[in-house]
Amino acid sequence: MLDIKFIRENLELVKEGARKKRIEVDVDRLMAVDDTRKELLASIEEKRALQNRFNDKMKGEGKVSKTHHFSDMRNIKSAIEQEEEKLKEVLKEWQMLMVQVPNIPDMSVPEGDDDGENREERTWGDKPKFSFEVKNHIELLQALDMVDFERGVKVAGFRGYFLKNDAVMLNFALWQFVLEHFKESGFTPMLVPSLLNRAAFLGTGYLPQGEEDLYKTQDGQYLAGTAEVATMSYYMDEILEQKQFPIKFLSFSPCFRREAGSHGKDTKGLIRVHEFYKFEQVVLCEASHEESVKQHEKLTENAEKLMQALELPYRVVVNCSGDLGLGQVKKYDLETWIPSEGKYRETHSSSYFHDFQTRRLNIRYRDGEGKTRFAHSLNNTALATPSRIMVALIENHQQEDGSIKVPKALQKYLGKEVLSK
Numbered sequence: 001m002l003d004i005k006f007i008r009e010n011l012e013l014v015k016e017g018a019r020k021k022r023i024e025v026d027v028d029r030l031m032a033v034d035d036t037r038k039e040l041l042a043s044i045e046e047k048r049a050l051q052n053r054f055n056d057k058m059k060g061e062g063k064v065s066k067t068h069h070f071s072d073m074r075n076i077k078s079a080i081e082q083e084e085e086k087l088k089e090v091l092k093e094w095q096m097l098m099v100q101v102p103n104i105p106d107m108s109v110p111e112g113d114d115d116g117e118n119r120e121e122r123t124w125g126d127k128p129k130f131s132f133e134v135k136n137h138i139e140l141l142q143a144l145d146m147v148d149f150e151r152g153v154k155v156a157g158f159r160g161y162f163l164k165n166d167a168v169m170l171n172f173a174l175w176q177f178v179l180e181h182f183k184e185s186g187f188t189p190m191l192v193p194s195l196l197n198r199a200a201f202l203g204t205g206y207l208p209q210g211e212e213d214l215y216k217t218q219d220g221q222y223l224a225g226t227a228e229v230a231t232m233s234y235y236m237d238e239i240l241e242q243k244q245f246p247i248k249f250l251s252f253s254p255c256f257r258r259e260a261g262s263h264g265k266d267t268k269g270l271i272r273v274h275e276f277y278k279f280e281q282v283v284l285c286e287a288s289h290e291e292s293v294k295q296h297e298k299l300t301e302n303a304e305k306l307m308q309a310l311e312l313p314y315r316v317v318v319n320c321s322g323d324l325g326l327g328q329v330k331k332y333d334l335e336t337w338i339p340s341e342g343k344y345r346e347t348h349s350s351s352y353f354h355d356f357q358t359r360r361l362n363i364r365y366r367d368g369e370g371k372t373r374f375a376h377s378l379n380n381t382a383l384a385t386p387s388r389i390m391v392a393l394i395e396n397h398q399q400e401d402g403s404i405k406v407p408k409a410l411q412k413y414l415g416k417e418v419l420s421k
Contacts, residue, residue, distance in 0.1 A: 001360045002101050004034060017104035020111055020321035030097040037094050040087045047080050099208060103356040105321050106330040112320030118333065119320065124304065125313030127337050132400045136340035137391040138269045141167060143402050144421060149268070159259070159267075159274045163386060166419045170393070170406075171277075171385050173413035175252075178279050178383045181306060187250040187281065192230035194253045195221050200233040203361035205327040205353075213258050227251035227280040228379045232357055235284070239372060240365040246295060247284040250382060252277070270386050271345065279382035284363065284375045292329070292352045292376045299380035300332050300350040306383060307347075309409040312392050313337040315344050327356035334381075336392040347388045350380035 007014050011027065018025050054073055110119045141147040146167035152160035163171060179189065201207040201222055206214065206229060215223040224230060231251040240247070255278050259265075265272060281299050285291045300316065307314050319331040331351040335344035355374035358364070364372050383389055397405040403420035411417055 001098055001356060002103065003359065004098065007031075007101060008034070013104060014101065018102050020105055020109075021102045021324055021326075022113060022322040023100075023102045023326065025100040025102070026097065027101065030094070030101065033090060033094045033097060037087070037090050040083055040090060044080055044083050044087065047076050047083070051076050051080070096208075099202065099360070100326075102326045103329055103353065105324055105328075108318070109324065109330055110318065110320045111322075113322040115319070115323045115333075117320040118317040118323055121316045121318055121332070123313070123315040124308060125311070125337075127313050128339060128396050130339070130398075130400075134339045134395070135398060135402070136269070137394040140394050140398055140402065140404065144404070144419060146170075146419075147270075156275075159272065161270065161273060161386075166414075167386065167390070169414055170390065170410070170419070173410045174383060174385050174389065175277075175279075176413045177309075177410055178250075178306065181309070182250045182302075182382070185248075185250075185302070187248045190227075190231065190234075190249050190251045192227050192234075192251045192253045194224045194227075194230070194256065196224055196230055196233070197221055199236070200224075200229050203236060204229050204232050204357050205325065205360070209326055215256050215258060223256035224253065225255050225257040226379075227253040227255070227278060228282055231280065231282040232363075232377060232379070233361060235363045236361045238363060240284070240363070240375065242286055242365050242367050245285050245365070245375070246291075249280075249282045251280045251282060253280075255384070270391050271388055273387055276384055276387045278384040281378075281380040281382050283378040284358070285378070286365070286367070287355060287373045287376050289354070292354060292378065295378050296330065296332075296350060296352040299378055300334070303334055303348045303350060303380055303382060307334065307336065309407070310389075310393065311407045311409075312396055314347070325351070327353045329354050329356075336388065337396065338388075338392060339395045339398075345388055345392075347384070347392065348381040350378075352376070352378040 002014065007027070008031065011031070015027050018027070051073065110117065112118070144166065146163065146165050148162040148164060152162045195217070198207065198220060201214070213225070230253065231249050255276050257274060259272055259274060281302060283295050283299065285295050304316070314334050314336045317333050317335060319333060324331055328351045331349060333346045334348035336347045338345050354376050357377045358374045363375050365375050367373055394404055397407065399405055403418050406414055406417050406419060
């Protein structure tokens with residue numbers, strides 16, 4: 001959430017940011033509602049001051065004089081109550097409009113409507129060249145008895161799956177690999193909850209706009225699609241010290257996504273599933289654009305090193321304005337080569353938000369001068385399994401006989417160099 005003072009002082013910039021992100025929000029209506037909010041607050045404060053003056057005056061007066069003032073006191077009290085009720089309604093609309101105002105994209109973000117206009121920054125690795133007909137991950141996994149989609153759908157419904165045998169061991173190997181990779185990096189490992197209160201989703205910006213993609217319980221809680229939501233809420237309503245920064249977490253959780261907006265897309269296999277597991281990098285740092293940019297590049301580098309160790313060709317793209325979320329200032333996607341599709345597919349996202357999330361979550365810190373400021377936040381996918389990373393591993397490392405070559409980085413966890421029948 002942006003500061004209302006910043007919105008007022010930079011009205012055209014905020015409107016332009018919303019236009020670039022292709023997000024519709026009535027900023028002019030927000031200004032009108034904010035005017036009413038401020039007028040009511042001033043009026044209530046003025047009447048309370050008058051009420052206090054009457055109270056002070058009555059302390060030194062006799063019974064007859066006090067009786068004379070009771071009528072005035074009742075009128076003031078009644079007027080305050082009426083304005084407070086009106087303020088409650090005004091605040092509801094004010095808050096609804098405030099959470100709809102998007103963050104302003106960085107100047108380096110290219111303008112565009114959707115992910116088709118994202119800009120390639122760099123590539124790494126050579127796309128594999130096969131002397132045989134390439135198989136997709138579904139064929140390869142099924143031939144090696146590593147997955148059962150049919151029974152997955154029978155038991156769990158659309159996009160359901162069972163991993164089996166070496167696929168399970170490969171999944172666990174990836175988890176061990178990530179944990180060891182970050183062991184000396186200064187990140188605090190955390191196992192975080194997926195079932196969370198609404199406030200955590202509002203604070204991180206996944207509500208109200210993204211509600212259709214969330215699973216909701218009968219108790220009004222939601223299942224998160226990323227460990228970012230719980231991890232960012234860890235310090236909600238707390239004041240930290242600047243000397244603690246940067247605070248870095250490597251958080252793990254089950255993840256759940258309805259994929260409500262992807263009907264008809266990737267309906268088979270592991271590319272797009274409702275339930276998966278993910279390691280997420282989350283960082284809190286001081287309120288400095290330069291520090292946010294520095295941490296953003298570092299988080300992206302961390303993800304790239306993981307991909308390089310897994311011997312997977314990928315590219316880094318900077319997301320265009322229309323492909324940014326509500327709170328993101330800038331975002332990179334890592335897209336990994338999928339041989340059966342002949343194209344790159346997103347496997348990682350790396351974003352920074354300035355104080356958009358921390359203002360919503362009320363996460364502050366004391367700077368060197370003792371002033372209280374809102375921290376900056378960032379997050380990045382370390383690794384999500386099984387989903388697309390396993391798809392990329394299986395397809396890029398497939399052999400002519402249908403076996404799967406295990407990258408060197410995973411061999412010590414699996415105890416084998418090849419996955420085969």
